[in-house]
Amino acid sequence: MYLDPDQDRITITAEPKTYRSVADMRGPATGRAILLSAVYMPAVMDVLARLQSNDRSLESRKWYQVFKAKCDDLGINPADPGQSALQMAQLLLRQPLKQTITIVERAG
Numbered sequence: 001m002y003l004d005p006d007q008d009r010i011t012i013t014a015e016p017k018t019y020r021s022v023a024d025m026r027g028p029a030t031g032r033a034i035l036l037s038a039v040y041m042p043a044v045m046d047v048l049a050r051l052q053s054n055d056r057s058l059e060s061r062k063w064y065q066v067f068k069a070k071c072d073d074l075g076i077n078p079a080d081p082g083q084s085a086l087q088m089a090q091l092l093l094r095q096p097l098k099q100t101i102t103i104v105e106r107a108g
Helices: 016-025 029-052 056-060 062-073 085-092 096-107
Strands: 002-004 011-013
Touching (some): 002 029, 056 062, 062 085
């Protein structure tokens, strides 16, 4: 999978087979929770890491204002290199890892 935040929308591309599998997982609630942890959280962490490295080029993207507003609402400074990208991503996505763990525990 490849992340491209340099467009007006953050784009995640994948091989056709992987893309179909991800698309199939979007339907059920358990699939969505797993995707948040396995696909979207790492993508958010990647964006945060770029912002923490003072990559100002992202600020001109359409998605940046929405992303920054969400961070502001949660009291997160996405450009602060002293903050954990993992912790910030968990807050931004409403604790997806916790949701995934709960799903696995219920299934087990």
